[in-house]
Amino acid sequence: MHAMQYEITLPADYDMDVIRHRVASKGHLLDTFPGLGFKAYLMRERGRDGSPVNQYAPFYLWNTAEGMNSFLWGPGFQGLVDDFGRPVVQNWTVLAYEEGDAPGAVPRVAVRRHQRIPAPARLPELAGELAAEARRLVREGGASSALAAVDPRTWEAVHFSLWEHEAPDGLGDVFQVLHLSSPEREKLPRGRQW
Structure with a gap:
């Protein structure tokens, strides 16, 4: 599985209703997209939930590399680029x-947190800790779903979770979920991915 996100930071006075519209x-155009586990259409508004910026920042969880490539090299992403x-x-590679x-459950908010992986970290133990954090967010924290993933080029982990209610404070950057396309969510393998 591959996690993917891009962030479009907008001017402080940008009308965020443009993004909502x-x-x-x-949003419905990806509701049946092959290879897509889910796409959370995310937005942050300056001054809301501690956000310093206005931002459109969709987050994707792909079942297949083919689906991800079809999107990135297809008309949908090109429309965003235009x-x-x-x-x-x-x-990120999903752990x-x-x-x-x-x-x-229909999520209302999403939380994303980046974590630098220090050079001396023991990778097998750290991978286990990252997987345990995703499990804890769902079992004890009340998240409807959670993942841990790593970019081995930069050695950065990302924690991402979806919540049908307000998320607990201090978990990371909070985003509004405007829509969730989840054509292959039921096919996403659960648990650790190694």
């Missing part, structure tokens, strides 16, 4: 993915 009119310019696309007791 964009998602309302185009409207906002070509963003840097962050990409663990967990679902809560209500996998069909």
Whole structure:
């Protein structure tokens, strides 16, 4: 599995209803996209939930590399590039993915946290800790789903979780979920991925 996100930071006075309208009119286009576990259409507004910026920042969890490539090299992503310019696309290899007791729950918020992996870290133990954190967020924290993933080029981990209610404070950057396309969510393998 591959996790992917790009961030489009917008001016402080940007009308975020433009993003809401964009998602309302185009979000459904990926509801049946092959190879896509889910796409969370995410937005942050300056001054809300501690956000310092206005930002559109969709997060994807891909079942297949073919699906991810079809999107990146297809008309959907090109439309975003035409409207906002070509963003840097962050990409992580998923170490663990967990679902809560209500996998069909509609998330209201998402939380993302980046974690630098120090050079002296023992990678097998750290991978186990990252997987355990995803499991804990779902089993004890109340997240509807959570994942841990790593970019081995930069040795950075990302923790990502979806919540059908407000997330606990201090977990990371909080995003509003405007829409969730989840054509192959039920096919996402659960637990650790090694």
